[in-house]
Amino acid sequence: MSTEEQQDRLLRWVERVAAFCVEEWGLPPITGRILGWLMICDPAEQSAGQIAEVIQASRASLTSNMRFLTAIGLVKKVRRPGDRVSYYRIEDDAWQKVIQRKLESLSAFGEIADEGLDIAGGEGHRTERIKAAHNSLTWLQNLAARHPLRR
Known part of the structure; x- marks a missing residue:
């Protein structure tokens, strides 16, 4: 070439x-x-x-x-x-920083989802929509905790 x-x-x-x-x-x-x-x-x-x-x-x-x-x-x-x-x-750790920031922002949204569950009252369609977001974020946090980034 x-x-x-x-x-x-x-x-x-x-x-x-x-x-x-x-x-x-x-x-x-x-x-x-x-x-x-x-x-x-x-x-x-x-x-x-x-x-x-x-x-x-x-x-x-x-x-x-x-x-x-x-x-x-x-x-x-x-x-x-x-x-x-x-x-x-x-x-050297640029991509680790990118991923860490994304995980932190998702974690912050998890806290917002928790508050939304309180506001929604625990029942009904709006609660289910918030639970779906919350469950996905919890899954991702658990996955990240089990598989920490390594260089």
Whole structure:
């Protein structure tokens, strides 16, 4: 496979990651492209300029998205001694953090469902709808407790 074909294949994969991030998490496409690129790039640490060039993003848009990804702990800013350029890499535990946050948000909704069961009075169709949500969330919490994430 030629270098150009390999690069095209990498960029198609990055676009698949971006599409997933848009469809499943409601993130902007550029955020998904950054994550995708940082997952597959070599070397693992890339400057903002390198990332912007590869994913064809403006520096301004890239900067705000990098700030967001760094703030939520998925991307790490790295400095090299004697180099004034900042580099970025995906955190080693980025996906563990994503899953943990999802589980925590579902747990929080479980508490809301508990309150809904109290309000609904324990009988009738509305109680059954809330119980269905509650039971699914309880199942997921139990599954996560039995199978903790490992690196």
